[in-house]
Amino acid sequence: MQILDGKKTAATIVSEIRQEILQMKQGGLRVPHLAIVLVGYDGASETYVANKIKMCEQCGMKASLLHFADDASQDEIIAAIEQLNSNPDIDGFIVQLPLPAHIDEQKVIEAIDYRKDVDGFHPINVGRLYIGMPCFVCATPKGIMELLRRYNISTRGRKCVVLGRSNIVGKPVAAMLMQKEHGDATVTVLHSHSQRIAEECREAEILVTAIGQPHFIKADMIKEGAVVVDIGITRVPDTSLPKGYRLLGDVDFDNVAPKCSYITPVPGGVGPMTVCMLLLNTLDAAKHTYYQQ
Amino acid sequence: MQILDGKKTAATIVSEIRQEILQMKQGGLRVPHLAIVLVGYDGASETYVANKIKMCEQCGMKASLLHFADDASQDEIIAAIEQLNSNPDIDGFIVQLPLPAHIDEQKVIEAIDYRKDVDGFHPINVGRLYIGMPCFVCATPKGIMELLRRYNISTRGRKCVVLGRSNIVGKPVAAMLMQKEHGDATVTVLHSHSQRIAEECREAEILVTAIGQPHFIKADMIKEGAVVVDIGITRVPDTSLPKGYRLLGDVDFDNVAPKCSYITPVPGGVGPMTVCMLLLNTLDAAKHTYYQQ
Numbered sequence: 137m138q139i140l141d142g143k144k145t146a147a148t149i150v151s152e153i154r155q156e157i158l159q160m161k162q163g164g165l166r167v168p169h170l171a172i173v174l175v176g177y178d179g180a181s182e183t184y185v186a187n188k189i190k191m192c193e194q195c196g197m198k199a200s201l202l203h204f205a206d207d208a209s210q211d212e213i214i215a216a217i218e219q220l221n222s223n224p225d226i227d228g229f230i231v232q233l234p235l236p237a238h239i240d241e242q243k244v245i246e247a248i249d250y251r252k253d254v255d256g257f258h259p260i261n262v263g264r265l266y267i268g269m270p271c272f273v274c275a276t277p278k279g280i281m282e283l284l285r286r287y288n289i290s291t292r293g294r295k296c297v298v299l300g301r302s303n304i305v306g307k308p309v310a311a312m313l314m315q316k317e318h319g320d321a322t323v324t325v326l327h328s329h330s331q332r333i334a335e336e337c338r339e340a341e342i343l344v345t346a347i348g349q350p351h352f353i354k355a356d357m358i359k360e361g362a363v364v365v366d367i368g369i370t371r372v373p374d375t376s377l378p379k380g381y382r383l384l385g386d387v388d389f390d391n392v393a394p395k396c397s398y399i400t401p402v403p404g405g406v407g408p409m410t411v412c413m414l415l416l417n418t419l420d421a422a423k424h425t426y427y428q429q
Numbered sequence: 430m431q432i433l434d435g436k437k438t439a440a441t442i443v444s445e446i447r448q449e450i451l452q453m454k455q456g457g458l459r460v461p462h463l464a465i466v467l468v469g470y471d472g473a474s475e476t477y478v479a480n481k482i483k484m485c486e487q488c489g490m491k492a493s494l495l496h497f498a499d500d501a502s503q504d505e506i507i508a509a510i511e512q513l514n515s516n517p518d519i520d521g522f523i524v525q526l527p528l529p530a531h532i533d534e535q536k537v538i539e540a541i542d543y544r545k546d547v548d549g550f551h552p553i554n555v556g557r558l559y560i561g562m563p564c565f566v567c568a569t570p571k572g573i574m575e576l577l578r579r580y581n582i583s584t585r586g587r588k589c590v591v592l593g594r595s596n597i598v599g600k601p602v603a604a605m606l607m608q609k610e611h612g613d614a615t616v617t618v619l620h621s622h623s624q625r626i627a628e629e630c631r632e633a634e635i636l637v638t639a640i641g642q643p644h645f646i647k648a649d650m651i652k653e654g655a656v657v658v659d660i661g662i663t664r665v666p667d668t669s670l671p672k673g674y675r676l677l678g679d680v681d682f683d684n685v686a687p688k689c690s691y692i693t694p695v696p697g698g699v700g701p702m703t704v705c706m707l708l709l710n711t712l713d714a715a716k717h718t719y720y721q722q
Contacts, residue, residue, distance in 0.1 A: 242562070263556030266604070267596050269535070293622045301607055303560050310607075311559070314594055314618050322624065324617040325607050329586045336615065 137393055138287075140365070140400045142279070145286050146408035150194055153415050157196040160422075168422035169198040170254065170414070171220050171229035175213060175239065176206030181232050191411045197418060200226070210239045214247045221249040228254030228272075228421035230414070251427040254417035257304070265308060268315045270426045272417050277309035279409030280344060280365055281318070287398060289342070289363055292320040297340035299353075299386070301327040305346040305367050313342075333357075350384035355391040364392060364399040367406050430686055431580075433658070433693040435572070438579050439701035443488055446708050450489040453715075461715035462491040463547065463707070464513050464522035468506060468532065469499030474525050484704045490711060493519075503532045507540045514542040521547030521565075521714035523707070544720040547710035550597070558601060561608045563719045565710050570602035572702030573637060573658055574611070580691060582635070582656055585613040590633035592646075592679070594620040598639040598660050606635075626650075643677035648684040657685060657692040660699050 157167060170192055174185050185201065192199035202216055213231070220229045229252055235241050245253075250260040256274035264271035284291065296313045300306035306325060313321040321342070326333055337343055337357040345353055346367035358364065368386030385402030393399050400406055420426060450460060463485055467478050478494065485492035495509055506524070513522045522545055528534050538546075543553040549567035557564035577584065589606045593599035599618060606614040614635070619626055630636055630650040638646055639660035651657065661679030678695030686692050693699055713719060 259556030259560060259562070260552045261556065262559050263552030263554065266555050266559050266600055267552060269552070293624050295624070301609075307559055307607070314600070314603075314620070316594075320620075320622040322617065322619055322622075322629065324615065326615055327607070327613075329613040330615040331586050331588070332615075 137396050138398050140283055140287055140363075140398050140405060142283055142400060142405040142408045145283055146412045148286075149282070149409075149412045149416065150191065153195045153197070153412075153419055156419065161196070166225075166422070167196060167198050168227045168418050169200065169225055170418040171200045171202060171226050173202045173204070173213065173216060173220075173229065173231040175204045175208055175232070176236050178234070181234075185232050188411055188414060191415060192418075195415055197415060206236050208236075208239075210243065213239060213244055217244065217247045221247075221252060226252065228252045228418045230255040252421060254414060254421055256308075256417065262303075262308070266311045272420070272426060273312065273413075274304055274308055275410045275413040275417070276305050276346075276367060276406060277312055278413040278416075279406050280309055280367070281312050282413065283365070283400070283406065283409050284342075284363070289398060291342060294321050294341040295324075295339055296321040296342040296344065297324045297326060297337055298344045298346070299326045299333070299337070300346035300348075300367075301325055302346060306344075309344055309346075313344075345386040347386055349386055351386070351388040353387040353392060355388065355395055358392050358395045360395055361397045362395065364396050365406060366400050366402050369402055369407065430689050431691050433576055433580055433656075433691050433698060435576055435693060435698040435701045438576055439705045441579075442575070442702075442705045442709065443484065446488045446490070446705075446712055449712065454489070459518075459715070460489060460491050461520045461711050462493065462518055463711040464493045464495060464519050466495045466497070466506065466509060466513075466522065466524040468497045468501055468525070469529050471527070474527075478525050481704055481707060484708060485711075488708055490708060499529050501529075501532075503536065506532060506537055510537065510540045514540075514545060519545065521545045521711045523548040545714060547707060547714055549601070549710065555596075555601070559604045565713070565719060566605065566706075567597055567601055568703045568706040568710070569598045569639075569660060569699060570605055571706040571709075572699050573602055573660070574605050575706065576658070576693070576699065576702050577635075577656070582691060584635060587614050587634040588617075588632055589614040589635040589637065590617045590619060590630055591637045591639070592619045592626070592630065593639035593641075593660075594618055595639060599637075602637055602639075606637075638679040640679055642679055644679070644681040646680040646685060648681065648688055651685050651688045653688055654690045655688065657689050658699060659693050659695050662695055662700065 189199045220226050245257045250258040256272040261271045298310045310323050310325045313319040314323045334357045342363040344365045348368045350370045366385035366387040370384050371381040372384045374382040383403050482492045513519050538550045543551040549565040554564045591603045603616050603618045606612040607616045627650045635656045637658045641661045643663045659678035659680040663677050664674040665677045667675040676696050
């Protein structure tokens with residue numbers, strides 16, 4: 137059994153990005169510039185955003201935060217987005233989700249110029265992903281595929297089971313896995329209405345789970361030698377720890393790991409890859425890898 | 430075993446659309462108007478287009494054909510599309526595929542205003558479909574879902590296997606089957622790189638096949654009581670027939686049918702539903718069901 141070390145892999149990628157940005161600078165090019173729109177004072181969101189900005193700095197990338205009060209109107213947010221769309225100094229930007237309830241997330245996402253949509257949530261990027269065209273892919277699924285690639289785990293012809301059908305993990309990772317060339321896997325998507333979940337999981341050569349139910353995946357749901365990728369991160373109260381909680385994945389790691397060929401830990405698996413992929417998307421935005429301006 | 434009679438179902442839908450258009454007329458509303466762009470003289474394409482126009486007339490819908498010579502340039506086609514985009518008298522339009530090799534199909538599709546994209550091929554419509562938002566869905570997958578619905582075949586919680594991952598059938602039908610509410614199925618997508626295809630098919634409570642390999646699906650690949658939907662239509666030479674060919678589906682119908690609860694015939698299954706769904710999309714375009722103008 138080998139650990140899919142997301143932390144270490146992410147560090148490698150960060151250093152690659154830093155190197156590339158250094159070369160851009162030396163070549164007289166602008167440094168890539170990411171903007172983040174944050175609305176309100178949700179603690180988790182503020183932490184995530186701070187981490188994204190820190191990582192940008194580590195890479196030598198420029199980062200700008202537009203922080204709005206929690207009573208900012210939808211029109212204000214969309215006006216800010218339109219300014220970012222037309223600002224040639226901004227290569228890509230994201231709106232940190234979730235947004236306060238009075239704002240229509242989908243409307244906000246659709247206001248983003250898809251050519252600067254480095255979160256890959258705009259329907260054009262989702263559609264291009266599903267059709268198999270070059271596009272911005274959202275960070276978590278992209279991070280999963282990149283982690284597999286860096287460990288030389290081929291998906292071609294392999295049976296992959298994806299547990300969860302969210303728009304930000306389950307569906308896009310299924311889309312990537314089933315595409316020609318880079319995916320080429322046989323993909324099954326399971327969710328809350330699926331029957332025979334244990335039996336379906338046991339068929340998986342590669343199991344990707346993203347349901348947010350701590351330790352849902354037990355050892356008897358795993359095929360011997362499977363690759364297990366755990367996206368579930370749930371805070372479970374634990375008074376023995378200073379922060380008062382533990383992070384648990386969807387997988388009962390201690391019992392499942394011995395049966396696996398590869399497995400991601402939680403934390404330290406897909407999580408660290410995610411921010412990395414946002415940086416990679418921003419770099420690709422600056423390089424016009426997917427779209428001409 | 431019951432036949433999923435696409436011909437009869439399509440006739441019912443055509444008569445419903447005709448009724449609704451009649452009411453629109455009586456209410457003083459414009460009649461929906463579909464335009465079709467056809468490039469070149471491919472016999473099959475000309476037949477399909479003629480059939481679409483005939484069906485429009487049967488429904489009381491207006492249809493216009495823009496027929497270009499096979500040496501029409503990409504710029505000419507895109508200019509025509511831009512005129513259709515801005516013409517308020519056109520509710521929806523399609524570009525008949527395939528296009529001559531000197532024209533970039535994807536560029537042409539992306540030139541279509543997604544609000545008039547009644548073929549549902551524009552990345553915005555594909556993306557919205559995958560996210561689970563209202564949108565134009567391409568005709569064949571929509572026809573499959575409608576056929577199942579009209580026969581009260583629920584997909585919720587059922588194991589569906591889709592054979593084929595094309596952008597016009599396999600992937601969109603998989604997307605519809607896995608969505609919340611209207612789909613809610615457990616979906617597996619198989620394709621040319623899949624292993625254990627027979628075993629996977631045998632798991633299917635609902636099998637949708639769209640690979641264009643005549644009689645690929647044999648009786649021993651079918652679960653007892655399965656619902657089988659056959660999208661494959663291949664012309665196989667047959668000198669005993671006046672037209673010189675027979676249409677064969679992906680399914681070895683005579684041997685498979687006795688094991689099924691429901692099965693589509695070829696021809697007369699999903700085929701007739703397809704044109705119907707184009708008309709339904711055009712009606713929805715005229716009614717602004719999915720998009721405000």
